Amino acid sequence: MHNNHKIKPKNHPETIDTLIHARWIIPVEPHNTVLNHHTIAIHEGHIVELLPSAEASKKYQADTEHRLDEHALIPGLINAHTHAAMSLFRGLADDLPLMDWLQNHIWPAEGKWISPEFVADGTRLAIAEMLRGGTTCFNDMYFFPDETARVADNVGMRAVVGLIVIDFPTVWAATPDEYLHKGIEVHDHYRHHPLIRTAFAPHAPYTVSDEPLQRVITFAEEMDVPIHMHIHETAHEVSEASSQTGLRPLARLTKLGIVTPRLMAVHMTQLSDGEISHLASSGAHVVHCPESNLKLASGFCPVQKLLAADINLALGTDGAASNNDLDMFSEMRSAALLAKAVADDASALTAAQALHMATLGGARALGLDDNIGSLVPGKAADITAVNLSALETQPVYHPISQLIYAAGREQVSDVWVAGQHLLKERELTTLDLHTIIEKARNWAEKIQAADELPGM
């Protein structure tokens, strides 16, 4: 076998792992492109080539071939801001503003229930939901990031786990020092992992003081990881900080030196024109979470202005307790619709731009765009197949429009992460749905039985 290539005639098919033949491929790079009747060739977890299906079977001999004649292939969606384990709090406290929701409901429930087991079970529920909805990578912020990473690794899901830092003590860590050190341990453990990365995740300007933030900046530089933080989520956050310190949170963070290309600023519903041009020159990224902002009445991120200023935008669902799902298809649609309403302009955030935010925009924000975010040769085979044959998505004039404005996550048929087939005709291959549901119900029973929670 070792000298096979020498005697192989020039036109002999090349042996590779997988061919996926599709009706449409939307590679995201180049922008707004649809390839008809094309095939993706995959070998050892990476994309080898995109080529017309008629040529693919002559050029390649694959161990596995998939014919997806009614499907669009897109890059796996990147959920650029979530708190995966909070899926176990889905529907626990709704219809409340952010600070009431956090201080009177979520923080007390977290204080009582968070444990390694809770985080593992909640993360498994979240990953199952995300995979079934076409998401192949999530950027997380939560306690016990070691558990989040362990579960993602077991499933084969790509993840950036947040090394959370917060001033007050929790079951994960007692002091900012301990948060930092435990976070660095998690980073060291996964340093060379192919699917798991880390980012520092100082919670928000109002929960992390200057001294730990300065240390986050130093460590993030040394470890070469992003910084993932909720910033300017509500008008209340900005006015409280202004009256207490005389500075808006973004100005304080700028003074501390955190506003750089490393920063993923989540929410950003309150931005002056001056702040937008400052953000643009800083190279920081904005993660837009339209449904969480709508549900908590947090405010409106000025998406069209940010795009006009050439600021990279990513898209996130936020946690399932404030959304209440981890559905990147509905998030893309909400983002496109909301941007139009906020800008009073129907051309604001086109379908192709919404898809870009949910894929390549997320990859850039995470510093992973050399490996994921678009379907181009050399990148990882993180791929989502969407079956557009359903009545609800017929007829198909423009596949990208159909994906953003008409399709639902239930039309996701198959998902690959680094070439591994994690969702196969809607069946999860590395997770047991029955066990996940049973565990979620057990947690809800325990949480509901606790008397101090209202309305139960």
Ligand SMILES: [Zn+2]
């Ligand atoms: Zn959040």
